[in-house]
Amino acid sequence: MIGKYTKSLLLENKDSFLIPSDNVATVLYSHPLEHALLVLSKVGYSKIPVLDSSDHLVGLISLANIVDKMMDIDGFNSNVLDGLLVSDVMEVNVASLQQEDDLEDVLHLLVEASFLPIVDANNTFEGIITRKEILKSVNHLAHELEKRYEFIPRVNEIKEELNI
Amino acid sequence: MIGKYTKSLLLENKDSFLIPSDNVATVLYSHPLEHALLVLSKVGYSKIPVLDSSDHLVGLISLANIVDKMMDIDGFNSNVLDGLLVSDVMEVNVASLQQEDDLEDVLHLLVEASFLPIVDANNTFEGIITRKEILKSVNHLAHELEKRYEFIPRVNEIKEELNI
Numbered sequence: 001m002i003g004k005y006t007k008s009l010l011l012e013n014k015d016s017f018l019i020p021s022d023n024v025a026t027v028l029y030s031h032p033l034e035h036a037l038l039v040l041s042k043v044g045y046s047k048i049p050v051l052d053s054s055d056h057l058v059g060l061i062s063l064a065n066i067v068d069k070m071m072d073i074d075g076f077n078s079n080v081l082d083g084l085l086v087s088d089v090m091e092v093n094v095a096s097l098q099q100e101d102d103l104e105d106v107l108h109l110l111v112e113a114s115f116l117p118i119v120d121a122n123n124t125f126e127g128i129i130t131r132k133e134i135l136k137s138v139n140h141l142a143h144e145l146e147k148r149y150e151f152i153p154r155v156n157e158i159k160e161e162l163n164i
Numbered sequence: 165m166i167g168k169y170t171k172s173l174l175l176e177n178k179d180s181f182l183i184p185s186d187n188v189a190t191v192l193y194s195h196p197l198e199h200a201l202l203v204l205s206k207v208g209y210s211k212i213p214v215l216d217s218s219d220h221l222v223g224l225i226s227l228a229n230i231v232d233k234m235m236d237i238d239g240f241n242s243n244v245l246d247g248l249l250v251s252d253v254m255e256v257n258v259a260s261l262q263q264e265d266d267l268e269d270v271l272h273l274l275v276e277a278s279f280l281p282i283v284d285a286n287n288t289f290e291g292i293i294t295r296k297e298i299l300k301s302v303n304h305l306a307h308e309l310e311k312r313y314e315f316i317p318r319v320n321e322i323k324e325e326l327n328i
Contacts (some may be wrong), residue, residue, distance in 0.1 A: 046228065063206065063231060076178050078234070135298070145309075
């Protein structure tokens with residue numbers, strides 16, 4: 001469990017955690033793969049969310065997913081993309097969270113993923129939480145904690161230090 | 165400045181911060197661009213360090229750098245890569261750190277970059293520090309802090325709360 005003071009400091013920038021869906025590049029699962037390649041090469045994220053036409057989250061697609069598909073025995077062949085759709089190479093079964101989910105889950109899942117898609121109860125895409133925004137809060141936490149609080153070692157810690 | 169208790173907890177996993185060069189995929193600046201594309205599509209990082217033949221860090225190259233180069237007015241064209249080298253599209257003037265640099269710099273620079281190349285005093289590549297490893301430490305910090313220490317608000321904080 002994350003202690004209440006630590007949590008409260010980490011959450012002081014909570015409003016900037018979520019990059020809302022309007023500001024996140026996405027593609028439809030029914031888009032041609034070459035369109036996804038174009039979007040991905042321009043946005044500066046190496047992976048973006050894939051939605052259906054009702055804005056539900058259905059997967060993620062990365063530059064690596066697409067380039068991997070283009071590699072065949074003879075090397076690199078972009079003709080392979082002809083006729084393929086985003087749904088043919090996207091990753092499915094993606095970890096997502098709801099906005100009211102706990103900071104603990106956010107911090108835990110961000111160890112494995114560079115961003116987390118946030119959805120509502122109907123799986124409608126609401127935005128992403130990125131490692132970058134969380135690291136801004138971590139900087140804030142690291143710099144503020146001991147300015148605001150004096151740390152007193154708890155008894156078991158003192159015992160450990162004294163080896164008793 | 166980061167307080168001493170916070171810093172000490174964040175650094176408890178310090179030994180796992182650095183992913184040593186032997187475990188990091190890299191390319192030479194003189195490699196054909198298609199070779200870099202092959203490596204990048206396989207390694208699971210979207211960006212990797214570029215070295216010279218004496219292991220000095222000379223840049224970074226990403227899937228996006230390469231795919232961007234392949235986009236022309238008519239769309240996507242992999243023939244563009246023929247004859248191009250890593251040095252033709254790599255990013256130069258890359259932020260790097262030395263192992264003995266401060267945690268403060270690491271945390272600060274990782275807001276903008278997903279990993280930091282670590283070099284020695286001669287700019288020889290030693291490995292990378294990733295957001296992923298730092299986030300493991302942040303989880304450790306967040307969970308341990310208030311188990312180990314009791315937090316006492318400092319006087320100026322109490323004044324603020326009481327509006328005096």
